[in-house]
Amino acid sequence: MSYTINSGTGAVAASTRERVEEAIRVLGYRPNAAARTLKIGSTKMFGVVVPDSSNPFFAQLGRALEDAAAERGYALIVVNVEGSPDGFGPSIRNLASRQVDGIISAAGISLSALAALSESGTPTVLVNQFEAVEGLPAIGPDLYGGARAAMEHLLWHGHQTIAFVGQAGPNDLRERGWRDALAAAGLPAGPIAAGAYTREGGYHAGQELLAGDDIPTAIFASSDQQGVGVLRALHEANVSVPDQMAIVSFDGSPESEYSWPALTTLEQPVRTMAVDALEKLISPTESSSYTLYPTRLIVRQSCGCGR
């Protein structure tokens, strides 16, 4: 009888329990999750969709999610959506057909994905995704506040011309933070170099900045990966960091600690966000739909401190 396994439901005599457990041992019984799922309606699995799970930032997020999920008896199916023309919608449908109990999306939701999501009715939470979507709970770092903090620090170092590297566009909260900080200090906006959140993107952005007319004395990069890319561009051009150029980047990934010089960066509370994202799926609440998490400035060498 299943009461023995599914302890708690009914009352079982000690003698019966032993008899059942003996049988389990002898027969080598293993519960079948598929049958359980079919009956119960829950797979104890969540889907995680990211642009690229090999990107250090998403790898870190994925790890944090996996740890939190495992602790709670859940497994994770991770899906990559970058590189497939529009694989996002089909990916969501695939996850839904596998009856995942919920989806954590850390990739910019496409229209087709949104459609798939609503028609499947799978509970979803958005992480690090800032084009808020109707009705979907979302959590993410305080990009704006982080950017302001980074700029405050650079300004405190006395820099007057500070460049921005990132995904340009007035919707970008980091760019807005950068711009507002400069304005608040009575300084003109510095040069902007757009680039993907990758090492390569940062590398090209760095080269672009060096080739422009308005060469900055400091750079705020939107990701650590961009930060190390910028670093490479500066090294190649023999620009010394932080003496001739200071850098502050964003994310607080492990990699940032081992660049040369080590990057001063804004750490995201990845583990906290991961746990909270999961909890939102496990125990849905109708409360505030958008939660911001403060970042923390980790001061290392690239900003000019501790020389």
Place this chain on the structure above:
Amino acid sequence: MSYTINSGTGAVAASTRERVEEAIRVLGYRPNAAARTLKIGSTKMFGVVVPDSSNPFFAQLGRALEDAAAERGYALIVVNVEGSPDGFGPSIRNLASRQVDGIISAAGISLSALAALSESGTPTVLVNQFEAVEGLPAIGPDLYGGARAAMEHLLWHGHQTIAFVGQAGPNDLRERGWRDALAAAGLPAGPIAAGAYTREGGYHAGQELLAGDDIPTAIFASSDQQGVGVLRALHEANVSVPDQMAIVSFDGSPESEYSWPALTTLEQPVRTMAVDALEKLISPTESSSYTLYPTRLIVRQSCGCGR
């Protein structure tokens, strides 16, 4: 009728097919994977167990596996086993109870894991795991050959004292390659610094090497992460690379390209290995149980080339 969906099994009249498809659209029918699994006995899922999915190397491997799996209609459940005292056995059991069609293990198999594996009977393939286990097919890079190639290159540069950074022990194929290459060149073995395959491990190993009596002119590191750790130790000690110290590392991860100077490294054919590992699970063959994949030397700056 399910013949319409599961096209191919039986013959269906065109009119009936349309009628069914119309109903599917109207009712918003979504097939239930759990029911299918229960009947068919296949989940179209594989389990992947790694020490730490946030480690760049395993992140890269995981991504390659996910791509290959998605192409073939499979999903992946990734499980981390590092950090849990002995979570390996339970993790395997958990995967097995979820009825995964197979397991790809890239973590050193523990005894309890082996027991869980054989009692569950889940097909398994070992990746990058060199303590061969009875009967389990395994694939991995040619560590020994790669190490010899690295050493050949360093010797060609004229180095006489070449240190080894890695997991010391005569079973380590990279160490053996390092040792044999030195012996073949008529040179004594250089200093050894043991350390985990992490940036931190490399950092401490680098410091150890610098503090020893037998200071090398070149270092062979067992992973790129160790390579960047060594680099940091050298930078801090004001040892210039590659002028005063050359480095060659192992893995060919993206990170190695953006260190300063860029690391000369042995690239593993990760994508090929991932595809082959999956295929071994999908179409099991009784053929050779251990497959080695050649590595490729990527020459960059840390070895002293292209100055």
Place this chain on the structure above:
DNA sequence: TTGAAAGCGGTACCAC
């Protein structure tokens, strides 16, 4: 060609 029905392995309700 198509409809009906059995059964995969659990869970939970119902009589006893």
Place this chain on the structure above:
DNA sequence: GTGGTACCGCTTTCAA
């Protein structure tokens, strides 16, 4: 407190 049984949704066999 315990054994029997209906049902979750799909595949597949069988009869019509």
